[in-house]
Amino acid sequence: MSGTQRTSGQGTQSNLLNTQSESTKNKKPVERKHADEFSRYLGKDQEPPAESSPSAISKPGQASQAAKPVPDQVFMVNNMVNKNFHYVRDSRQFQTTDYWQTPEEMKQNMAGDCEDFALLKYQILQERGVSEDRLSLAYGKLNGEGHLITLYKDNEGHEHVLDNAASDIQTVEERDDLRVLVRFKMEDVSYGKDGWLKVLEKIRSRAD
Numbered sequence: 723m724s725g726t727q728r729t730s731g732q733g734t735q736s737n738l739l740n741t742q743s744e745s746t747k748n749k750k751p752v753e754r755k756h757a758d759e760f761s762r763y764l765g766k767d768q769e770p771p772a773e774s775s776p777s778a779i780s781k782p783g784q785a786s787q788a789a790k791p792v793p794d795q796v797f798m799v800n801n802m803v804n805k806n807f808h809y810v811r812d813s814r815q816f817q818t819t820d821y822w823q824t825p826e827e828m829k830q831n832m833a834g835d836c837e838d839f840a841l842l843k844y845q846i847l848q849e850r851g852v853s854e855d856r857l858s859l860a861y862g863k864l865n866g867e868g869h870l871i872t873l874y875k876d877n878e879g880h881e882h883v884l885d886n887a888a889s890d891i892q893t894v895e896e897r898d899d900l901r902v903l904v905r906f907k908m909e910d911v912s913y914g915k916d917g918w919l920k921v922l923e924k925i926r927s928r929a930d
Contacts, residue, residue, distance in 0.1 A: 791876035792891060799846050800872075800884040800891055807842070808833040809886060822917025837870040837917065839886035844872050844908055854907070861918070862902040873905070 810833040812821045823831065823838045825845040834842075844857055858873045864887060872884040873894070881894045881902075894902055904925065912920035 791878065791880070792874060792882050793852075795850055796847065796852070796874050796882070796884070797891060799843055799850070801889070803839060803843050803846070804886055804889065806832070807839065807886075809835060809839075811835055816915075818915055820918055821915050822911065822913045824913045827913075836886055840870045840872045840884070841908070841911065843884050847872075847874075848908075858905045858907060859911070860902045860906075861904045861921075862900055865899050869900070871900070871902075873902075 807828065812818055812835055815821070815831070815833060815835075822841070823834050825842045828834045828838045828842045840859055844859060847857060848854060852874075856875045858875070858881075860871050860873050862869055862871070864885075869885075869887070871886075873881045874884060874891075875881050882891050883894060883897055883900065884891060885897075885900075888897075894900070904922075906921060906925060910921050910924045911917065912924070
């Protein structure tokens, strides 16, 4: 999937980076220093620094500024992940066309592609108390190429795009370069190889 990065609340758990899933135990070791650097960036209470809000969002008169129903912590989590993690295609990182990392793997590796960014943002926002009713994952086309994002729904029902390929947050309607095709929840996700095909199977099985 696409998503090469163009620019690069309060915490609820102090051990955000210390949980390792079963799926990571059999993988080759990663350098712990990267996770430690991210942990220090988050700080003791996992509060991103004030300067993490992207300037593209804070400028008066822009569409994303008018859509203030998005909480500050959503802006901060989006920008924090975009700035501190590197975009790497699955073919390079895992030598396969499609591999979905768990959020714990992503935190360890400090790199991934678009779905890894989206899944990590979703998990962090949930841990910080954002209702799952407001969150969804979405597959679509970014300039014609497959792409995965996180969506945040405000009180008016507008969906705001958290995208590793964009520094600001805009509504789906404002993103002329993005066409959303399928929405789903974290519970639909299966990690590992061929993650997208597994998601499609779950969605289709519910429709039958």
